[in-house]
Amino acid sequence: MNTNDGTSQTPEPRTRNLGRVLNRRRILGLASLAAGNFAISVWMGQEAYKWLPPQASSEAVLVDKLFSFMTAVGTFIFIGVVGTLLYSMIFQRAAKYDNSDGPPIEGNVKLEVIWTAVPIMLIIWIGTVSYKTYDQMSILGSIAPKVMATVDTVPGEPREPVPGDISPSDNPAPIEVHSRQWSWEFRYIDQNVSSTELHLPVNQRARFKLTSDDVLHGFYVPAFRVKQDIIPGKEIDFAFTPIREGRYRLRDSEYSGTYFAANQTNVVVESQEEYQRWLSEIAQNPPQAAQNLAYEEYSQAEQGTISLGWATVKPAPAPVVNHTSSEEDSYE
Amino acid sequence: MSTTSVDPNLNTKAASLEGHGEDHEEDHRLFGFIVFLLSESVIFFSFFTGYIVFKTSAGDWLPAGFEGLEVREPLINTAVLVSSSFVIYFAERFLHKDNLWGFRIFWLLTMAMGSFFLYGQAVEWMGLPFGFTSGVFGGMFYLLTGFHGLHVFTGVLLQGIMLGRSFIPNNYEEGEFGVEATSWFWHFVDVIWILLFILIYVWQ
Amino acid sequence: MSNATLEVKPSEQQTPTPEPGAPDNWRRFFSFSTDHKVIGIQYIVTAFIFFLFGGLLAMLMRGELITPEADLVDRTVYNGLFTMHGTIMLFMWTFPMLNGLANYLVPLMIGARDMAFPRLNAAAFWLVPVFGVILTASFFVPGGPSQSGWWAYPPVSLQNPTGNLINGQALWLLAVALSGVSSIMGAVNIVTTIIRMRAPGMGWFKMPAFCWTVFSAQMIQLIGLPALTAGAVMLLLDLTVGTSFFDPAKGGDPVLYQHFFWFYSHPAVYVIILPIFGVFSEVFPVYSRKPLFGYRVVTISSVLITILSLIVWVHHMFASGTPGWMRMLFMFTTMAISIPTGIKVFAWVATVWGGKLRLTSAMLFALGGLTTFLFAGITGIMLSSAPFDIHVNNTYFVVGHFHYVINGAVVMGFYAAIYHWFPKMTGRMYYEGLGKLHFALTFIGINLIFLPMHPLGLMGMPRRVASYDPEFAFWNVIASLGGFLLGVSTLPFILNMLSSWTQGDKAGDNPWRAIGLEWLVSSPPPHENFEEIPIVVSPPYGYGSDEPLVSNNPGGILEEEPEKTPIANLAGKANS
Numbered sequence A: 001m002n003t004n005d006g007t008s009q010t011p012e013p014r015t016r017n018l019g020r021v022l023n024r025r026r027i028l029g030l031a032s033l034a035a036g037n038f039a040i041s042v043w044m045g046q047e048a049y050k051w052l053p054p055q056a057s058s059e060a061v062l063v064d065k066l067f068s069f070m071t072a073v074g075t076f077i078f079i080g081v082v083g084t085l086l087y088s089m090i091f092q093r094a095a096k097y098d099n100s101d102g103p104p105i106e107g108n109v110k111l112e113v114i115w116t117a118v119p120i121m122l123i124i125w126i127g128t129v130s131y132k133t134y135d136q137m138s139i140l141g142s143i144a145p146k147v148m149a150t151v152d153t154v155p156g157e158p159r160e161p162v163p164g165d166i167s168p169s170d171n172p173a174p175i176e177v178h179s180r181q182w183s184w185e186f187r188y189i190d191q192n193v194s195s196t197e198l199h200l201p202v203n204q205r206a207r208f209k210l211t212s213d214d215v216l217h218g219f220y221v222p223a224f225r226v227k228q229d230i231i232p233g234k235e236i237d238f239a240f241t242p243i244r245e246g247r248y249r250l251r252d253s254e255y256s257g258t259y260f261a262a263n264q265t266n267v268v269v270e271s272q273e274e275y276q277r278w279l280s281e282i283a284q285n286p287p288q289a290a291q292n293l294a295y296e297e298y299s300q301a302e303q304g305t306i307s308l309g310w311a312t313v314k315p316a317p318a319p320v321v322n323h324t325s326s327e328e329d330s331y332e
Numbered sequence B: 001m002s003t004t005s006v007d008p009n010l011n012t013k014a015a016s017l018e019g020h021g022e023d024h025e026e027d028h029r030l031f032g033f034i035v036f037l038l039s040e041s042v043i044f045f046s047f048f049t050g051y052i053v054f055k056t057s058a059g060d061w062l063p064a065g066f067e068g069l070e071v072r073e074p075l076i077n078t079a080v081l082v083s084s085s086f087v088i089y090f091a092e093r094f095l096h097k098d099n100l101w102g103f104r105i106f107w108l109l110t111m112a113m114g115s116f117f118l119y120g121q122a123v124e125w126m127g128l129p130f131g132f133t134s135g136v137f138g139g140m141f142y143l144l145t146g147f148h149g150l151h152v153f154t155g156v157l158l159q160g161i162m163l164g165r166s167f168i169p170n171n172y173e174e175g176e177f178g179v180e181a182t183s184w185f186w187h188f189v190d191v192i193w194i195l196l197f198i199l200i201y202v203w204q
Numbered sequence C: 001m002s003n004a005t006l007e008v009k010p011s012e013q014q015t016p017t018p019e020p021g022a023p024d025n026w027r028r029f030f031s032f033s034t035d036h037k038v039i040g041i042q043y044i045v046t047a048f049i050f051f052l053f054g055g056l057l058a059m060l061m062r063g064e065l066i067t068p069e070a071d072l073v074d075r076t077v078y079n080g081l082f083t084m085h086g087t088i089m090l091f092m093w094t095f096p097m098l099n100g101l102a103n104y105l106v107p108l109m110i111g112a113r114d115m116a117f118p119r120l121n122a123a124a125f126w127l128v129p130v131f132g133v134i135l136t137a138s139f140f141v142p143g144g145p146s147q148s149g150w151w152a153y154p155p156v157s158l159q160n161p162t163g164n165l166i167n168g169q170a171l172w173l174l175a176v177a178l179s180g181v182s183s184i185m186g187a188v189n190i191v192t193t194i195i196r197m198r199a200p201g202m203g204w205f206k207m208p209a210f211c212w213t214v215f216s217a218q219m220i221q222l223i224g225l226p227a228l229t230a231g232a233v234m235l236l237l238d239l240t241v242g243t244s245f246f247d248p249a250k251g252g253d254p255v256l257y258q259h260f261f262w263f264y265s266h267p268a269v270y271v272i273i274l275p276i277f278g279v280f281s282e283v284f285p286v287y288s289r290k291p292l293f294g295y296r297v298v299t300i301s302s303v304l305i306t307i308l309s310l311i312v313w314v315h316h317m318f319a320s321g322t323p324g325w326m327r328m329l330f331m332f333t334t335m336a337i338s339i340p341t342g343i344k345v346f347a348w349v350a351t352v353w354g355g356k357l358r359l360t361s362a363m364l365f366a367l368g369g370l371t372t373f374l375f376a377g378i379t380g381i382m383l384s385s386a387p388f389d390i391h392v393n394n395t396y397f398v399v400g401h402f403h404y405v406i407n408g409a410v411v412m413g414f415y416a417a418i419y420h421w422f423p424k425m426t427g428r429m430y431y432e433g434l435g436k437l438h439f440a441l442t443f444i445g446i447n448l449i450f451l452p453m454h455p456l457g458l459m460g461m462p463r464r465v466a467s468y469d470p471e472f473a474f475w476n477v478i479a480s481l482g483g484f485l486l487g488v489s490t491l492p493f494i495l496n497m498l499s500s501w502t503q504g505d506k507a508g509d510n511p512w513r514a515i516g517l518e519w520l521v522s523s524p525p526p527h528e529n530f531e532e533i534p535i536v537v538s539p540p541y542g543y544g545s546d547e548p549l550v551s552n553n554p555g556g557i558l559e560e561e562p563e564k565t566p567i568a569n570l571a572g573k574a575n576s
């Protein structure tokens, strides 16, 4: 068969000797390229912090470090591979009438072993770092089963205390989170008050009991880097530690139907004193129905003043609470 | 295959006839059918997994007031269905030896046993105090037995077709794919039932 | 066969039936043809029409997202749009498109005259328009189409606000179930064909890498799809007759559905990417004039990916109701996928390296697809790290990740395949200039729309939202503009295909001087593919070496009887 017509190349050995290819000048050249790539990757790793919201919880500090590390590793791989491809595309093009073939190299065992081994080591590394990070966050409460408790420390390394880890003595009841189509309601059991805005004292481990009245929802505060699906019929224990005062956005993160996008509210992290003051202040307020976009629009649609398009389930009535946040409240 | 022919139509025919001869020398149908059955078994395994997960995690598993499934009649049913797997094997043996009547008799016996199983299943269903929508257990029970029963029913139907076809003269000149496939299907249905029986009747 | 061919030109002699696509017989593409080549093209064209439809929905979505408020369409409509966009793109575009490629290429590449079950093949194809119509019809039932996302997670998918038995969600489930039936039929056929119908001499390690990837992908279909079917059946029963498998209000378990769904739908992404890996493995050697580097390892890594893909599904549920040990376990299995994938990526780079590159449209799309795949793979590894995923799960970071692979690698890989095999399929050449324009617009468009999704996700913008907070507006405007550019980028492609197919230059049998059985027959191949079934004597990709691929003349194209080289004789003997 004339499958490769006109290719009478000087026969080259099938697999070239790695040693011969890698003479000293090449090694030096490669090393400096790798060093350049390394420098860029480290820089990207630092840049990565800027792409994220403020670090408002101790978990955020851990997650960002992990992300920065993975960004650096990823950049290194990406530049390495794409750089090589670009070099080929620019410098190794066939001349217009050159119909000859390239060298018939079919493989190189040494190279193949290297590029199997390096990713193995990389993922062991990334995996270990991720494991430790997750372990330190320990955001899931009791649905993390006992199994996890037994392997809770990485062998040989004691678990570092998380800022705000509470001593067993001061153990306030967890805040009850009620999610609905489409509203959030937070109940402070010890004080018997409720709010559509979440208030938390800074530097203290916050504990929650997550519940849903209808469908799946997700508890998500980007500034805290924590998220947990809420499952109807289950109570999920959840915990994290806010470390920075301010106002942040809390979003529904598990698609929950028509008004999913609007199912947001704010979190206020404040000093211990302000937090206590807020709790006692709102205890004076008579409970009243909160502002609720879904419920209002649905009622309007029922009266025929607006149309909602295709069919939608009826929203739950606006929660009746001691403190309501308004949609216009600013946040970071 | 000559290509100098003037008549294009003739040419086409010649080409495709020759192609067929070469291509289908070996018959791939049984192989393909077994691949399909293996894939199909994953549906059952998925339902089984669901059953196990529900049983080990659900709060009120059995419908209120229901004590547990009666095992005696289903056990008889099981015995019949499992034995039919041997009967169908003998039917096939007769066919291989070109004993058509032997084949038909044992084949018919298999059908009868399959129908008996379906009948027994129906009787059991009628006697149960819970329905398809009585909680997760009710749903799972009817889903599993129903989906399996549908397979048994399909099997009996296929057997009926094969029985009819055995009366067509020279039907087995080109192989016995239909009979072999039906028989494989029957064994498959059988194995699934054994697992199912262990899962919902034995493990209570 | 040995008759001297008189004045008849070889290419005409090869086509007893008129060429597919020739004006006089375009009708065969609308018939119940059992020719794998006709079916292949039927699949591809049908799928592409649905791609345009799904893309049109995406354009509406991008129009909505160019401003923070829910203004262009109502919220319910937006929710229906992304649900149908995802569903159409996966079930109506990628699976049929890949089945089309496999249908067209596999029999030719392994030296078979057709698929093992030609009628089953046609039946599987004709189900595609059937469920396509069902899915499209769901736009017009009262209450609109499904609005529960392409995952159809209960309880949202069970809510059925209209209360009708025939509702968008039920039609959705029906369509997906039929799509499953069609896929299983296709998978049984393709797996049987590859195992049983390879030409004499074509051992597993003489089979082109594309066939290996198709084989691996179809194995996933056979193992995984029934699990989705099981879940879908239970969901449909919950929705229609009132069982309570997944309804927590009645004691059901919605998280179990998620396991069923992802047990299949995660491997499904490898069903999608594996054949594209195969395309890369075919395209790079041809336009670099070098053998595929590490061919055996590349093929085996396809099988490794298949196996690993079945044990990683929980990475879609890191923030769901999963215990910590599960999250950690599946984090590690997921990361392990990068090993066989990395082997492939490095092998392609080594194939290109030191070659004699020719940057045709096919090569450009393959290189572009490889680049976007690498980017998506890296963000994929980040997602697989559970503590990080907890932050970006269900945000635009995920949307960015998967469009980079599914729109970057898969759609661009599809274009690479079409440009590469277009001359074979139609017997005509496409216009290179338009192809390059198409590449430039696509590549820029993809990066412009999907790169901004990563910062958006990192900032915490959830996916599936019709409205969003103003701080996300900047990147969304850029993404929308990029999206419109991406929409426009399909126009030069459509123009190129239509005009080249009808008016392009004659291509010849092997315009790329490629090595492979499909290039030994005329363009387009005759009805029965090969005059003589080829006898394969060498592994594929013998660029730069003088070994012949086959020891006979399967296409019957050569004027003279090919001489049997000693090697050919030897191998022929070993095989008999």
Ligand code: HEA
Pocket (backbone or CB within 6 Å): A077, A081, A118, A119, A120, A122, A123, C269, C270, C272, C273, C315, C316, C334, C335, C337, C338, C339, C341, C342, C343, C345, C346, C373, C374, C376, C377, C378, C379, C380, C381, C383, C384, C385, C389, C392, C393, C394, C398, C401, C402, C405, C406, C410
């Ligand atoms: C064809 C499609 C495709 C492909 C191939 C992939 C490939 C991968 N995907 Fe992706 N993914 C999707 C389509 C795809 N994905 C879709 C559609 C979704 C979302 C569905 C939805 O929610 O609607 C999704 C979502 C998704 C999630 C869930 C995120 C979430 O919802 O929170 C995760 C998490 O782990 C993930 C991970 C990965 C990984 C690790 C790979 C790996 O296979 C990538 C491996 C490749 C590489 C790593 C690059 C090459 C390797 C090297 C160069 C070696 C060296 C590298 C290292 C050691 C890092 N994907």
Ligand code: HEA
Pocket (backbone or CB within 6 Å): C051, C052, C053, C054, C055, C056, C058, C059, C061, C062, C082, C083, C085, C086, C087, C089, C090, C093, C094, C148, C149, C150, C151, C399, C403, C406, C407, C411, C449, C463, C464, C465, C466, C483, C486, C487, C488, C490
């Ligand atoms: C193969 C899969 C695939 C492909 C190719 C695409 C392609 C595109 N996707 Fe895709 N997308 C998904 C699969 C895919 N998507 C999935 C699975 C989801 C998740 C759904 C879910 O959450 O449930 C998703 C979600 C998704 C979102 C997030 C929605 C949300 O979460 O709220 C967005 C947002 O921008 C988006 C945009 C796009 C765009 C702009 C394209 C572009 O490539 C489109 C390019 C445009 C065209 C090709 C159209 C060209 C048409 C014309 C120019 C008009 C011609 C008109 C006629 C012929 C009538 N997609």
Ligand code: CUA
Pocket (backbone or CB within 6 Å): B016, B019, B020, B023, C113, C114, C528
């Ligand atoms: Cu044509 Cu078989």
Ligand SMILES: [Cu+2]
Pocket (backbone or CB within 6 Å): C265, C266, C267, C269, C313, C315, C316
């Ligand atoms: Cu996945």
